[in-house]
Amino acid sequence: MLTGRMMDFPLTLTHFLDRARTFFGDAEIVSRQPDKSLHRSTYADFSRRTRQLAEALTRLGVKPGERVASLCWNHTRHLELYFAVPSMGAVLHTLNLRLHPGDLAYIARHAEDRVIVVDRSLLPLLEKFIGEVPGVRHVIVVPDDGPVPEGRLDYERLLAAEPGAFVFPPLDERSAAMLCYTSGTTGNPKGVLFSHRSIVLHTLAECMADTFGIGEADAVLPVVPMFHAAAWGMPFAALFTGAKIVLPGPHLDPASLLDLMAGERVTLAAGVPTLWLGILALLDQAPTRWDLTSVRGMLIGGSAAPQAMIEGFELRHGLRVTHAWGMTELQPVGSIARPRPRHQGLGPSERFALRATQGYALPFVELRHVSDTGEVLPRDGTTMGELEARGPWVASSYFGDEGADRFTADGWFKTGDVVTLDAEGFVRITDRSKDVIKSGGEWISSVALENALMAHPAVLEAAVFAGRDAKWDERPLAAVVFKPGQVATPEELAAHLSGHFAKWWLPDDYLFLAQIPRTSTGKFLKTKLREEHGDHLLKKARGER
Ligand code: ADP
Numbered sequence: 001m002l003t004g005r006m007m008d009f010p011l012t013l014t015h016f017l018d019r020a021r022t023f024f025g026d027a028e029i030v031s032r033q034p035d036k037s038l039h040r041s042t043y044a045d046f047s048r049r050t051r052q053l054a055e056a057l058t059r060l061g062v063k064p065g066e067r068v069a070s071l072c073w074n075h076t077r078h079l080e081l082y083f084a085v086p087s088m089g090a091v092l093h094t095l096n097l098r099l100h101p102g103d104l105a106y107i108a109r110h111a112e113d114r115v116i117v118v119d120r121s122l123l124p125l126l127e128k129f130i131g132e133v134p135g136v137r138h139v140i141v142v143p144d145d146g147p148v149p150e151g152r153l154d155y156e157r158l159l160a161a162e163p164g165a166f167v168f169p170p171l172d173e174r175s176a177a178m179l180c181y182t183s184g185t186t187g188n189p190k191g192v193l194f195s196h197r198s199i200v201l202h203t204l205a206e207c208m209a210d211t212f213g214i215g216e217a218d219a220v221l222p223v224v225p226m227f228h229a230a231a232w233g234m235p236f237a238a239l240f241t242g243a244k245i246v247l248p249g250p251h252l253d254p255a256s257l258l259d260l261m262a263g264e265r266v267t268l269a270a271g272v273p274t275l276w277l278g279i280l281a282l283l284d285q286a287p288t289r290w291d292l293t294s295v296r297g298m299l300i301g302g303s304a305a306p307q308a309m310i311e312g313f314e315l316r317h318g319l320r321v322t323h324a325w326g327m328t329e330l331q332p333v334g335s336i337a338r339p340r341p342r343h344q345g346l347g348p349s350e351r352f353a354l355r356a357t358q359g360y361a362l363p364f365v366e367l368r369h370v371s372d373t374g375e376v377l378p379r380d381g382t383t384m385g386e387l388e389a390r391g392p393w394v395a396s397s398y399f400g401d402e403g404a405d406r407f408t409a410d411g412w413f414k415t416g417d418v419v420t421l422d423a424e425g426f427v428r429i430t431d432r433s434k435d436v437i438k439s440g441g442e443w444i445s446s447v448a449l450e451n452a453l454m455a456h457p458a459v460l461e462a463a464v465f466a467g468r469d470a471k472w473d474e475r476p477l478a479a480v481v482f483k484p485g486q487v488a489t490p491e492e493l494a495a496h497l498s499g500h501f502a503k504w505w506l507p508d509d510y511l512f513l514a515q516i517p518r519t520s521t522g523k524f525l526k527t528k529l530r531e532e533h534g535d536h537l538l539k540k541a542r543g544e545r
Pocket of ligand 1: 429
């Protein structure tokens with residue numbers, strides 16, 4: 001091999017910090033506090049404070065590779081942790097504040113967290129599990145909603161005691177930077193250990209014009225929690241480009257988010273579909289209440305964005321949705337549903353349909369789908385199989401021993417998503433393998449059915465799941481939540497679906513619920529639906545209700 005004569009310059013987050021300080025000192029960070037006031041600072045403040053934080057953590061004995069955990073909302077200090085901890089050579093482990101204390105104890109022990117930084121408002125949660133995590137040496141409290149209780153380490157006091165002269169050490173780009181656990185929707189939470197290199201490359205891909213196109217002129221609002229899959233990398237993309245960053249703190253209701261989007265002239269916001277469904281419903285009620293002319297896009301992913309929602313935002317409110325697919329194991333973005341120039345000839349409904357797919361792979365992500373026996377399937381748009389991925393920001397194994405069966409001998413990661421791939425490489429998710437409905441041996445796509453149900457004018461949310469059935473083994477059941485003041489009968493819903501699907505795909509019954517149970521990251525929790533209503537059809541057949 002003739003080796004190229006170029007520098008082996010490490011791809012690390014330290015460079016993001018240097019760049020932010022050198023070029024973007026006046027870029028703004030706006031962070032909403034628990035009392036709803038806005039805290040404003042700049043990247044110059046941020047640069048100083050990340051150095052102070054690194055000094056303080058070093059003084060507390062944090063060593064390279066050790067895990068520093070955060071139990072925090074999306075706010076400025078969490079952003080400081082995002083950069084100070086990895087850049088000093090340690091690993092930031094983001095704890096999911098919506099998990100059960102028992103799960104948090106398991107995860108914090110599994111991660112071997114040595115320090116936990118916690119919002120004062122979340123101290124009651126921490127106190128429920130900290131006793132079960134003996135390896136934690138220090139708890140640092142962020143005074144988010146009031147002063148830090150006596151006897152506790154105070155984040156602000158720790159920083160104030162430091163000069164901010166920290167020199168970040170040179171790092172190997174392959175060293176670990178961040179540890180994120182999957183939320184355990186399908187089994188025990190598993191740790192995914194991002195490296196500096198993987199974060200840098202994922203950031204570059206997110207900033208490309210043909211992906212999210214994040215740049216200095218943007219004001220980004222990650223509504224997606226910073227404790228979940230690194231807020232889809234948006235904090236990194238913001239720091240990297242000098243974009244303004246707006247952080248919502250604990251206020252995630254639709255009106256508060258719309259206030260923030262309008263007030264801070266947000267250009268790009270990101271979150272899961274359940275969140276956007278609420279925002280769309282509110283905009284439909286009060287279409288002129290917010291000035292959203294600054295918004296150039298809304299990134300939606302984490303579960304399937306219903307086509308009706310994408311259309312509703314664009315046609316009724318002039319707001320453009322970009323639908324993306326990903327998972328924690330891909331840090332998380334893997335594909336994006338953007339129509340390409342070659343799709344210009346498509347009619348409006350075909351374009352919307354394309355934008356409701358999971359899209360095509362980002363550069364450096366390779367996707368294929370395989371049969372039960374591991375045979376690679378044709379990209380014909382109809383054959384269903386399990387999606388597999390590989391690339392520089394795809395996990396090569398989990399942190400710990402779990403989940404070895406998710407990695408194939410020939411170097412691919414098994415996503416657990418059941419999909420079709422078409423000739424252009426567009427992915428369409430029909431289900432997660434755990435949620436698949438197998439009726440008489442044939443697969444029925446719950447995702448396709450619920451998308452169609454959510455296009456009914458009376459339906460706010462719908463989740464389709466497998467109900468046990470004496471004859472067919474499983475049959476689809478639909479859980480439906482109506483918009484306020486609206487209803488529809490099962491017959492009307494069935495009639496709405498019947499034009500689009502084969503008769504045997506239609507749900508056997510409709511359950512009208514006040515709310516669909518959600519996972520800790522806001523996705524529909526189908527395991528709970530199956531637990532509570534899985535026997536509905538058997539009971540109905542027996543004449544019980
Ligand atoms: P968890 O497994 O805890 O839900 P993740 O947040 O990493 O953790 O979820 C990844 C999964 O979310 C994917 O495997 C896929 O099933 C689902 N998902 C993510 N984005 C989309 C999307 N755009 N459309 C459909 N499903 C999606």
